[in-house]
Amino acid sequence: MSKFAVEHVKRVHSVVHDRMGADCIGSGNRITRSWIRCLNEYHLNPDSCAEPEVVAPCELQERQHRLADVQAVAKVEMANLYQQLAGSGYAIMLTDREGVLLNYFGDPAFTHAASRTGLMQGAVWSERVQGTNGMGTCLVERRPITVHQDEHYLSRNIDLSCAAAPIFDHDGALVGVLDASGESRLAQQHTLALVSMSVQMIENRVFLHQFRHDFILRFHNRSEFVGTLSEGAIALSVTGVVLAASRAALGLLGYASPAEVVGRDVCELFNITFSGLVDSSVRRAFHPVPIFEVRSNARFFAVVYQPVAASTLRRPQRGTDDTLALAAPAALDVLHAGDPIMRANVDTAKRVMERNVAVVLLGETGTGKERFARAMHLSSSRATRPFVAINCASIPESLVESELFGYRAGAFTGASKEGQRGKLLQANGGTLFLDEIGDMPVALQARLLRVLEEREVVPLGGEAPVKLDIRLISATHCDLAHKIENGAFREDLYYRLQGVTFTMPPLRERGDRGALIRQLAREESDPGYPVELDDSLLAMLERQRWPGNLRQLRHLLRTMIALRESDRLTVHNLPAEYRHNLAEAGPACGTPLAAVPPAPAAGGTMMATSPGAAPCPGLNAFECAERDVLLQELKRHQWNLSGVARDLHISRNTLYRKLQRLNIEHPDKSLFH
Numbered sequence: 128m129s130k131f132a133v134e135h136v137k138r139v140h141s142v143v144h145d146r147m148g149a150d151c152i153g154s155g156n157r158i159t160r161s162w163i164r165c166l167n168e169y170h171l172n173p174d175s176c177a178e179p180e181v182v183a184p185c186e187l188q189e190r191q192h193r194l195a196d197v198q199a200v201a202k203v204e205m206a207n208l209y210q211q212l213a214g215s216g217y218a219i220m221l222t223d224r225e226g227v228l229l230n231y232f233g234d235p236a237f238t239h240a241a242s243r244t245g246l247m248q249g250a251v252w253s254e255r256v257q258g259t260n261g262m263g264t265c266l267v268e269r270r271p272i273t274v275h276q277d278e279h280y281l282s283r284n285i286d287l288s289c290a291a292a293p294i295f296d297h298d299g300a301l302v303g304v305l306d307a308s309g310e311s312r313l314a315q316q317h318t319l320a321l322v323s324m325s326v327q328m329i330e331n332r333v334f335l336h337q338f339r340h341d342f343i344l345r346f347h348n349r350s351e352f353v354g355t356l357s358e359g360a361i362a363l364s365v366t367g368v369v370l371a372a373s374r375a376a377l378g379l380l381g382y383a384s385p386a387e388v389v390g391r392d393v394c395e396l397f398n399i400t401f402s403g404l405v406d407s408s409v410r411r412a413f414h415p416v417p418i419f420e421v422r423s424n425a426r427f428f429a430v431v432y433q434p435v436a437a438s439t440l441r442r443p444q445r446g447t448d449d450t451l452a453l454a455a456p457a458a459l460d461v462l463h464a465g466d467p468i469m470r471a472n473v474d475t476a477k478r479v480m481e482r483n484v485a486v487v488l489l490g491e492t493g494t495g496k497e498r499f500a501r502a503m504h505l506s507s508s509r510a511t512r513p514f515v516a517i518n519c520a521s522i523p524e525s526l527v528e529s530e531l532f533g534y535r536a537g538a539f540t541g542a543s544k545e546g547q548r549g550k551l552l553q554a555n556g557g558t559l560f561l562d563e564i565g566d567m568p569v570a571l572q573a574r575l576l577r578v579l580e581e582r583e584v585v586p587l588g589g590e591a592p593v594k595l596d597i598r599l600i601s602a603t604h605c606d607l608a609h610k611i612e613n614g615a616f617r618e619d620l621y622y623r624l625q626g627v628t629f630t631m632p633p634l635r636e637r638g639d640r641g642a643l644i645r646q647l648a649r650e651e652s653d654p655g656y657p658v659e660l661d662d663s664l665l666a667m668l669e670r671q672r673w674p675g676n677l678r679q680l681r682h683l684l685r686t687m688i689a690l691r692e693s694d695r696l697t698v699h700n701l702p703a704e705y706r707h708n709l710a711e712a713g714p715a716c717g718t719p720l721a722a723v724p725p726a727p728a729a730g731g732t733m734m735a736t737s738p739g740a741a742p743c744p745g746l747n748a749f750e751c752a753e754r755d756v757l758l759q760e761l762k763r764h765q766w767n768l769s770g771v772a773r774d775l776h777i778s779r780n781t782l783y784r785k786l787q788r789l790n791i792e793h794p795d796k797s798l799f800h
């Protein structure tokens with residue numbers, strides 16, 4: 128044992144015994160209290176040389192999984208903190224509430240030495256195992272703490288300096304600790320303040336993330352502090368009941384625990400109604416509005432943020448319980464950011480919204496057909512009635528009928544005792560969305576046609592018809608005209624379904640790709656902490672081919688955001704296959720369409736124009752644009768039709784028909800025939 132270690136052990140014993148004699152447990156300082164626990168409760172030898180305790184990899188994974196939300200946010204903050212302390216030989220660590228080290232960000236100069244003392248992923252840093260130390264003692268004390276040099280209990284840790292702060296969840300439960308540790312000779316005074324700020328940031332962001340599907344009231348007593356680290360946040364249900372409050376919110380309002388506010392109406396905390404709050408936030412374009420606390424009449428400034436999932440302006444409805452109505456045009460308006468085809472679709476949808484016309488939505492998978500249908504529903508006077516979606520391709524043929532029309536109790540063997548209300552009746556008064564209508568069995572098409580003509584339905588096994596009042600929206604990615612030609616789709620049903628047809632443009636052809644990418648990145652970010660995309664990443668994303676369209680884009684952004692280590696995403700965050708795809712795709716994927724308003728075609732089908740497209744006699748503007756894109760695709764595939772059909776997710780037959788319709792001929796004409 129070194130002379131220094133001998134001295135340390137002596138000191139521990141003497142301090143513990145003196146203090147015990149003086150009976151100052153509880154009033155002594157936190158280090159002394161911890162030493163007393165270590166010696167008397169945990170019976171730890173201050174000069175222990177035992178190997179660091181490390182949990183098995185599968186246990187580590189399970190613990191990381193349990194704290195996934197906190198970890199995702201903490202990783203970003205740990206990287207920021209590491210940057211702030213860069214070069215000072217620190218490692219930043221996150222533990223769970225048992226002191227198991229889940230994440231480690233280390234200065235290379237320190238990492239080797241750190242692993243010898245057990246500062247590595249999976250190691251247990253509870254006070255019971257490692258004696259007095261930043262992480263373990265912070266977990267016991269539940270307060271930020273610095274444990275410097277020989278304040279550590281074990282002599283082997285006395286070269287360390289650790290600053291640790293506890294992380295709490297919205298229920299006030301301790302979930303873990305954030306810690307910055309380094310060699311004691313390099314210790315910096317302000318480290319504990321930086322760690323505490325990072326913890327506050329983590330708690331705020333986890334709170335905003337966990338309640339992103341609810342209304343969030345963010346407030347402070349200084350208007351310029353709303354949206355900053357020290358703001359308070361309160362999650363509210365659609366009826367304005369408090370679901371949770373952040374630690375800062377409780378502090379600002381002077382409550383000791385979340386239980387004092389959870390379950391109360393917001394108007395019991397502030398002298399304003401929930402709808403008044405939302406209305407003024409919306410009216411003030413989300414600038415903080417003054418509100419007054421009920422008990423003290425203290426003035427605060429507040430903003431109410433809408434639930435993220437809706438990504439559209441919502442107001443609580445007066446006079447109803449928990450239903451929400453959308454500010455009429457907003458749900459549709461947010462569907463485009465300037466793309467001329469989508470803008471025209473939205474304009475037409477608004478015009479036909481309240482008319483009793485059936486709607487067909489065409490477009491590749493993931494282009495937003497269902498979202499468009501929902502937006503039409505939410506923007507209409509049927510908004511508070513049901514929106515019922517049924518995917519005709521995903522339910523077995525034998526079940527489509529009972530799914531749609533329902534059945535009475537005992538209608539057939541195996542029918543449930545209670546019977547079942549079919550989707551048509553469930554949607555009564557609202558909207559029925561028939562997705563993948565092209566895959567509906569032919570026999571059923573006849574029945575659907577009759578229902579649409581008679582506007583009433585007789586459930587399977589039932590007798591009395593029930594009157595139907597539904598708005599019907601159908602969608603398909605198939606070429607229905609082709610299906611009709613093949614006898615796979617009834618022409619009469621086709622005309623019945625098709626009052627107005629909207630075509631959703633594929634993402635690669637949208638002129639507002641850049642804005643959409645940024646919008647989706649915002650939607651996938653934690654509220655109030657938008658992730659930025661750097662210019663080269665944005666350019667790369669804009670040039671992808673996106674066969675899965677907006678769905679694929681959303682999933683990619685969600686993954687990149689979950690795995691990010693900073694709030695600025697760059698091409699390095701892009702999975703390798705996307706960089707590879709791009710290399711294959713070449714520089715020009717998609718034709719940006721300029722903002723020339725399209726004109727509705729006969730029958731309501733929307734057309735768009737592409738000023739970049741070559742003029743083509745006999746074709747309308749949309750067809751010219753389509754022709755242009757197809758020509759680019761053909762060129763890219765060196766006129767290999769199978770390759771083009773595969774990439775565009777259409778059959779070779781459909782491609783042939785398109786080529787004929789759009790007057791496209793191979794430069795060497797004989798090759799097409």
Ligand SMILES: Nc1ncnc2c1ncn2[C@@H]1O[C@H](COP(=O)(O)OP(=O)(O)OP(=O)(O)O)[C@@H](O)[C@H]1O
Pocket residue numbers: 461462463490491492493494495496497498499562604643647677678681
């Ligand atoms: N205008 C839009 N802005 C942002 N996200 C959108 C938009 N339209 C669609 N999305 C997103 O794209 C994804 C796919 O949308 P949706 O399910 O509506 O597509 P779809 O065309 O019905 O797909 P499928 O044909 O495969 O059923 C969803 O995550 C949706 O939120």
